[in-house]
Amino acid sequence: MHNDFLTLLLVAGVGLAAPLLYAALGELVSETAGVINIGLEGMMLAGAFCGVWGAFVSGSVAVGFLAAAAGGMVVAAVHGVVCLVFRANQVVSGVVLNVLVLGLTTFGIAVVFGSNLSRSVATLPTLRIPLLADIPIAGPALFEQDIGVYAVFLMVPLLVWVLRSTPLGLALKAVGERPESAASLGVRVTALRWCALLFCGLAAGVGGAQLTLAGLGAFTQNVTAGRGFIALAAVVFGRWRPVGTMVAVLLFATADAFQIRAQALGIHVPYQLLAMLPYLVTVVALAFVRGMRAPAALGVTPERS
C-alpha cells in the first residue's frame, strides 16, 4: 500500500510535469537569448486549444500536436513582431497576449463546439518500455508514460549540450548577456532572438497539447489555469539552467500530484495551499537565495545600427 502510493505519486508527478517542462524549456531558451515571454501562458493556451481542434478535425493526435506547435508559434510570432520588429516593451506585449489568447480561445471553443467545453478527442497512448517499467517504485514513473513525456525529458540533456558545448549555445548566451558586443563580433542578434522566441512558442504550444491531448482529452475555457506562470517560475527557480529548471518543474508537479493522490485517498489536505507553493517558493527564493541572476539583457531590445 505504501509503495503503491509512492509509485502512483511518481507516475502522476512525472506526467503532470511534462506540459510544464515543455513550456519551461522553451522559455529558458528564449530568456537565455534575452527575450522574456510573460505570454507563455497564452502560448500554452493556444497550443492546448489548437491541439484539441486539430485532433478533433483530423481525428489524429499527431495532427493535433502539429496544430498546437503552430498555434504556439503564431503567438510567439506576434510577440516577435511587436517587440523585435517594432521594439515595444516585452512585458506589455506578453501580458496583453495572455489576455488576447484567453479571449480568442474562449471565442474559438464557443464557435467550434458550441459550448465552453470541447468534445473528447483521442489521446496519446501509453508506451510501456518492457523490463525497465518493472523496476519497483520509479519504473512506471520513468518508463510507462506516453511519447510526449519521454520526448520532453530527453530534451533536457540535449539542451544542456547545446547551451554548454555548441557555437549556437554560446551565441544564444552572448545575445542574452551582451547583445551589443555579440553584434560587433558578427552575431546576428535579432535573427537569433527570433529563433529562440519561435522555439519557445513551439515548445509551449506542444506543452499545451501535452496537457489536453495526453492528459485530459478535451479543452475547456482557460484550461491552462496559470501553468504558463508556473513554468516561468520554474525557469527562475531553476536559475536559468536546464537541469535546475527540470528539478523545479518536477518539484512543483509532484506537489500537485500529492494533493490529487491524497484527495483520492480521502486524506484532507488544503490543496489550494499546496497549489500556491510554486509561486511562493519562487518569490522566497528570489528574495533570499544569492546568485539568482537573469541574463543581463533580458527584456531589452538593443538599438539597431
Added chain:
Amino acid sequence: MRLLRTRQGTLVAVGVPILSVALALVVVGVLLAANGSDPVAAYRSMVSAAFGSTFALSTTIIKTLPRLLPALGIALALRAGLWNVGAEGQIYVGALAAAGVALFGPVVAFPIAAGLALLAAAAAGAAWGAIPGALRARRGISEVITSLMLVYVAIHLTNYLVEGPWLASGSTFPATDPVPIELRLPIIWTGTLLNAGALVVLGVTVVVAFVLGRTVFGLQLRAIGANDRASRVAGLSVGWVTVAAMAASGALAGLAGGIEVLGARGRLIEGFSPGYGFEAIAIALLGRLNPLGIVGAALLFGALDAGGAGLQTTAEGVSSAIVPITEGLAVVFVLIGLGIVEMLNRRREARAMLAGSQSSERAVTHDSVAGPVVEA
C-alpha cells in the same frame, strides 16, 4: 519608463489609441460575422445594452469600476518605470480583507464600518504591492516576476478561504455569506444597481490625477521613471519612492476588490475577477498613462462588457470573449502603431540630416524602445 512618452504631440498620443481601438472593433466585427451574426446588428444591440437605458448605463458604470482603479494604479507605478503586473492579486487580497472585516469585524454604524472595510482592502492591496516594490528597492529584483507570482498566491489563498473556513453554510457555489446590509455600499441611483462605490472611485480618480499632476510625489515618480540614477544623485530616495509607488498602485487595485465585495457582488465569490487586473494593464496603456485617457478606456471596456450581455449569440462564451479580444488586439495595434511612428520619425530625421538642413524642430526621438530593464 519612457514607454509611452512621445514628443510627437497630442495627435499621435490620442490618434494612435483611438485608431487602434477602432481597428480592433472592426476585427471583432469580422469574427462575429464569421460566426454567423450580422456585425452591425450585433454592435447596435451592444450599444443599446450598454447605453440604451438608465439600467444599461448603470451596468456600464458598474463594469467600469473594477477596471478603472487598477488601471490608475498601474499607470501610477509605470510613471516611475515600475511594472505592477500583479494588480489581479492585489484585487483579490483587497477583496479578502474587505470580506474579512465585513464578516468578522466590529459591528459599527454604516459609513464607519464600510469605510473600515474599504480601508482594509486598500491596506491589503498596498502590502501585496509593497512586497515586489521592496524586493526591487532592496535587492534589485525585477518587480515583474515577483508581482506576477503573488497573483496566484492571492488567488489560491482566496480559494482556500472561500472553499473552506469562510464558505457560507448551505452555499452551492464557493462564496462567503453575504455582507451584512449595514456594510453594503448603498444604491445611489434608484431603479438601478449603481452603488456608492462609483462615488468612491470618482473621488479616488480625482485624487490620483491631482497627485500625479500637481504634487511632489507625482514629480518624484516621473523623475525616477525618467532617470533613476540622476534622481539618486539629486538626493531623491529612489528606494522609498519605489516602495511607495508599488504600494499606492496595490492600494488602488485592493480598493477595487473591496468595492466589488461591498458593492456589486455583496459577498466574496471565488474567481469574481475574470482578470480585471490584467485587463487593467491594457487599459492603462490605451489611456496612455493619463488619468483622463484611462477613464475613457475603462468606460469603453465597461461598456463592451455590459454590451456583450445584449448579444444574441447561439454559442455561450462568445459575449464574454469580446472584451479580452478587443483589449488584446487594440494594445497590439497601439504598440505596432507607435513603432511605425517612431520609424517614420527616424527616417524623416535622417533625411533632414542628409539634406543638411538646420531644422528649427528639435530632434525627435521617440525612445519607447528599451523600456525598463528586467533584471530578475
